[in-house]
Amino acid sequence: MDRIPILKMGDALLITIQVDMHDRLAIALEDDLTQKIVQTRAKGVLIDISSLEIVDSFIGRMLDNIAAVSRILDAETVVVGMRPAVAITLVELGLSLTGVKTALNVERGMTLIGKRVATIRGPSGRERG
Amino acid sequence: MAESAADVLPIRSGDDIVRVRQQVRIRAVAAGFSLVDQTKLVTAASELARNTLDHGGGGRVRIESVDLGGRRGVRLTFEDEGPGIPDIARALQDGFTTGTGLGLGLGGAKRLTNEFSIDSAPGKGTRIVIARWKSV
Numbered sequence A: 001m002d003r004i005p006i007l008k009m010g011d012a013l014l015i016t017i018q019v020d021m022h023d024r025l026a027i028a029l030e031d032d033l034t035q036k037i038v039q040t041r042a043k044g045v046l047i048d049i050s051s052l053e054i055v056d057s058f059i060g061r062m063l064d065n066i067a068a069v070s071r072i073l074d075a076e077t078v079v080v081g082m083r084p085a086v087a088i089t090l091v092e093l094g095l096s097l098t099g100v101k102t103a104l105n106v107e108r109g110m111t112l113i114g115k116r117v118a119t120i121r122g123p124s125g126r127e128r129g
Numbered sequence B: 001m002a003e004s005a006a007d008v009l010p011i012r013s014g015d016d017i018v019r020v021r022q023q024v025r026i027r028a029v030a031a032g033f034s035l036v037d038q039t040k041l042v043t044a045a046s047e048l049a050r051n052t053l054d055h056g057g058g059g060r061v062r063i064e065s066v067d068l069g070g071r072r073g074v075r076l077t078f079e080d081e082g083p084g085i086p087d088i089a090r091a092l093q094d095g096f097t098t099g100t101g102l103g104l105g106l107g108g109a110k111r112l113t114n115e116f117s118i119d120s121a122p123g124k125g126t127r128i129v130i131a132r133w134k135s136v
């Protein structure tokens, strides 16, 4: 079975969704990601959807699930690269993607996560608590 | 009303849903839809194709290009012989689902199109017709 690769980028994990997702692939991705977050102690998850021509409620639910699981594991999810036509359509579809942050591109998404890491670690750079 | 030949595509698997999206996109482009209009119609088609597969147990979609006195559009008819929808008004409400979804598909598909009708009887199946016209 195909799997979506998960790359480590600094404190974050990067997932690039290029193929048309189907149920099994989505479930496998959620499982893989959960393990990866625990293993790497990533503080952020970037999901690049710039190659998706549409986002329907199925993909929306997957993004929501990923964000929910990541949050429990103390990582923040940022969806990057959503096409403007997709964003406009999502509003009418009624998909709010609560709990999912968005950024224009991977670079800006990394900046968001970098800020979060800085707040968690404090000025000394060491993890608090 | 002039109509060009219709395509009928089966909806029996996740791959079929991908093919439906591709064919609907081709028709929307041919009808001169803007990128946003294409995206709205393809998204609505994706929702209904998934419902046909997941809730209706599989079925088919008929894809037609329509020209109504120079106004071009695409009409899609989704059909299945599944359990049917007992309470259509309720099924259309956002958040209502009998599965594990978000309950957005039907209401969303209605908002994303210009024409929307459901014909469903318990035990007999479901037929949903949607159409979207090129924006002027």
Ligand SMILES: Nc1ncnc2c1ncn2[C@@H]1O[C@H](COP(=O)(O)OP(=O)(O)OP(=O)(O)O)[C@@H](O)[C@H]1O
Residues within 6 Å of the ligand: A057, A058, B047, B051, B052, B055, B056, B080, B082, B083, B084, B085, B091, B092, B096, B097, B098, B099, B100, B101, B102, B103, B104, B105, B106, B107, B126
């Ligand atoms: N073709 C169908 N046959 C039988 N029941 C259907 C069909 N389409 C929709 N339904 C019923 O209507 C409900 C609402 O559908 P809708 O698409 O809005 O939400 P969903 O499919 O449950 O979740 P989502 O689309 O957000 O993933 C479904 O849960 C199902 O009970």
Ligand SMILES: [Mg+2]
Residues within 6 Å of the ligand: A057, B047, B050, B051, B101, B104, B105, B106
């Ligand atoms: Mg649905």
